[in-house]
Amino acid sequence: MANLTSTFAGIKSPNPFWLASAPPTDKAYNVERAFRAGWGGVVWKTLGEEGPPVVNVNGPRYGAIWGGDRRLLGLNNIELITDRDLETNLREIKQIKRDWPDRAVVVSIMVPCEEESWKAILPRVEETGADGIELNFGCPHGMSERGMGSAVGQVPEYVEMVVRWCKQYSRMPVITKLTPNITDITRPARAALAGGTDAVSLINTINSITGVDLDIMAPTPTIDGMGTHGGYCGPAVRPIAMSMVSEIARDAETRGMAISGIGGISTWRDAAEFMALGCGNVQVCTAAMTYGFKIVEEMISGLSDWMDAKGYRSVDEFVGAAVPNVTDWQYLNLNYVTKARIDQDLCIKCGRCHIACEDTSHQAITREKDGVRHFEVMDDECVGCNLCVDVCPVEDCISMLPMAAGTKDPRTGRVVSDDYANWTTHPNNPSAKSVEPAE
Ligand SMILES: Cc1cc2nc3c(=O)[nH]c(=O)nc-3n(C[C@H](O)[C@H](O)[C@H](O)COP(=O)(O)O)c2cc1C
Ligand code: SF4
Ligand code: SF4
Numbered sequence: 001m002a003n004l005t006s007t008f009a010g011i012k013s014p015n016p017f018w019l020a021s022a023p024p025t026d027k028a029y030n031v032e033r034a035f036r037a038g039w040g041g042v043v044w045k046t047l048g049e050e051g052p053p054v055v056n057v058n059g060p061r062y063g064a065i066w067g068g069d070r071r072l073l074g075l076n077n078i079e080l081i082t083d084r085d086l087e088t089n090l091r092e093i094k095q096i097k098r099d100w101p102d103r104a105v106v107v108s109i110m111v112p113c114e115e116e117s118w119k120a121i122l123p124r125v126e127e128t129g130a131d132g133i134e135l136n137f138g139c140p141h142g143m144s145e146r147g148m149g150s151a152v153g154q155v156p157e158y159v160e161m162v163v164r165w166c167k168q169y170s171r172m173p174v175i176t177k178l179t180p181n182i183t184d185i186t187r188p189a190r191a192a193l194a195g196g197t198d199a200v201s202l203i204n205t206i207n208s209i210t211g212v213d214l215d216i217m218a219p220t221p222t223i224d225g226m227g228t229h230g231g232y233c234g235p236a237v238r239p240i241a242m243s244m245v246s247e248i249a250r251d252a253e254t255r256g257m258a259i260s261g262i263g264g265i266s267t268w269r270d271a272a273e274f275m276a277l278g279c280g281n282v283q284v285c286t287a288a289m290t291y292g293f294k295i296v297e298e299m300i301s302g303l304s305d306w307m308d309a310k311g312y313r314s315v316d317e318f319v320g321a322a323v324p325n326v327t328d329w330q331y332l333n334l335n336y337v338t339k340a341r342i343d344q345d346l347c348i349k350c351g352r353c354h355i356a357c358e359d360t361s362h363q364a365i366t367r368e369k370d371g372v373r374h375f376e377v378m379d380d381e382c383v384g385c386n387l388c389v390d391v392c393p394v395e396d397c398i399s400m401l402p403m404a405a406g407t408k409d410p411r412t413g414r415v416v417s418d419d420y421a422n423w424t425t426h427p428n429n430p431s432a433k434s435v436e437p438a439e
Contacts, residue, residue, distance in 0.1 A: 002307035041104025138204020163195030205231025238264030249278030268302030
């Protein structure tokens with residue numbers, strides 16, 4: 001059976017599935033039950049500095065986007081960092097680490113961007129025996145207006161400065177949690193590395209307004225007639241998170257840096273995809289909030305079964321395996337030609353592919369044959385865009401088939417070549433030159 005044990009930034013855990021810093025990790029009661037369910041580690045809900053804790057709203061703090069089946073796709077929240085007393089949190093962290101020595105216990109911290117504040121909290125966290133710290137440079141609401149969270153994460157110089165303090169005043173591994181509310185994610189990642197971080201984690205939530213109540217004309221969630229922007233997470237953000245992860249994994253300066261993948265991970269497959277893009281482990285929040293702690297059982301068995309089937313003995317064998325296959329558009333092979341093919345036995349004749357292709361793509365799907373509904377791809381019009389596959393309600397009903405080298409594409413009249421040719425050398429490219437793809 002595959003070995004799921006993980007060592008991330010020097011921190012050991014029995015599997016690569018950690019709970020992200022959020023309500024699931026807010027207190028010993030939760031963490032205790034999460035560990036019993038099988039989670040490999042937790043990042044404790046973000047701690048603030050000594051003194052009166054922050055105050056949350058007393059009304060709705062969540063908004064959501066659902067699929068047609070009411071399945072939760074995106075979650076929006078306006079919650080702040082922990083609103084529990086620092087001392088209580090530290091005591092519980094210590095107890096949890098003592099009771100669960102084989103699990104990873106990382107503590108998330110957010111204090112003012114001043115050296116004295118970081119210097120004060122670090123020894124207190126270290127004293128709990130926690131395995132490491134995660135710096136919350138990501139929260140985009142409430143705390144950012146107070147000069148913390150994403151207000152720090154959006155300024156690479158601040159990121160580097162705070163990471164440096166943490167490395168200077170503590171011996172614990174430092175994971176820098178990045179905000180996605182930034183144009184170029186490699187900038188804060190490079191800054192964190194320059195400051196000496198042991199790893200980065202991403203993404204934190206995306207700035208969002210999930211809805212407007214049109215009766216009272218206010219954003220939701222609404223607090224006494226008013227609303228505010230919140231942090232977006234859940235399955236809907238996964239593609240954004242994976243793209244950002246891959247940018248860091250590919251960047252010449254940050255390549256090889258330990259990355260903890262976060263953002264919409266709900267299944268073992270989601271986790272494996274993040275890991276293939278370079279994440280040493282993953283963190284989960286929304287899926288646990290939606291389905292409960294026991295989802296980790298399926299994550300563990302699913303990943304293990306997949307690794308067995310693929311012959312991977314340890315997670316390290318596939319972490320980053322997809323990174324060399326992520327490239328820039330200009331290096332994609334323009335000689336790769338595909339055509340859509342409809343499986344007539346599976347087709348339920350709904351017509352969605354026809355409408356999509358007819359109205360918005362390349363008018364390449366028939367609607368009838370001999371007076372009856374019939375949907376078939378016309379190869380002489382099909383550009384191989386894949387839109388029909390994406391709108392078809394029947395899985396695997398439409399497939400994209402690559403054309404064999406040497407055959408003639410009826411759309412262009414050109415013979416398909418098996419030579420690799422990209423935009424950099426294409427005759428239509430005004431700045432065409434002969435270059436090799438970037439590594
Ligand atoms: C209600 C809520 C509270 C959160 N609080 C924190 C927090 O205190 N610290 C932090 O670093 N991230 C916080 N997050 C962000 C999550 O840790 C995670 O980065 C984000 O939700 C994306 O993961 P997901 O799509 O699995 O939820 C919070 C998320 C939610 C939904
Ligand atoms: S792949 Fe694109 S062009 Fe071809 S049939 Fe489907 S939607 Fe039309
Ligand atoms: S969308 Fe799919 S099921 Fe519907 S007609 Fe097209 S191929 Fe058939």
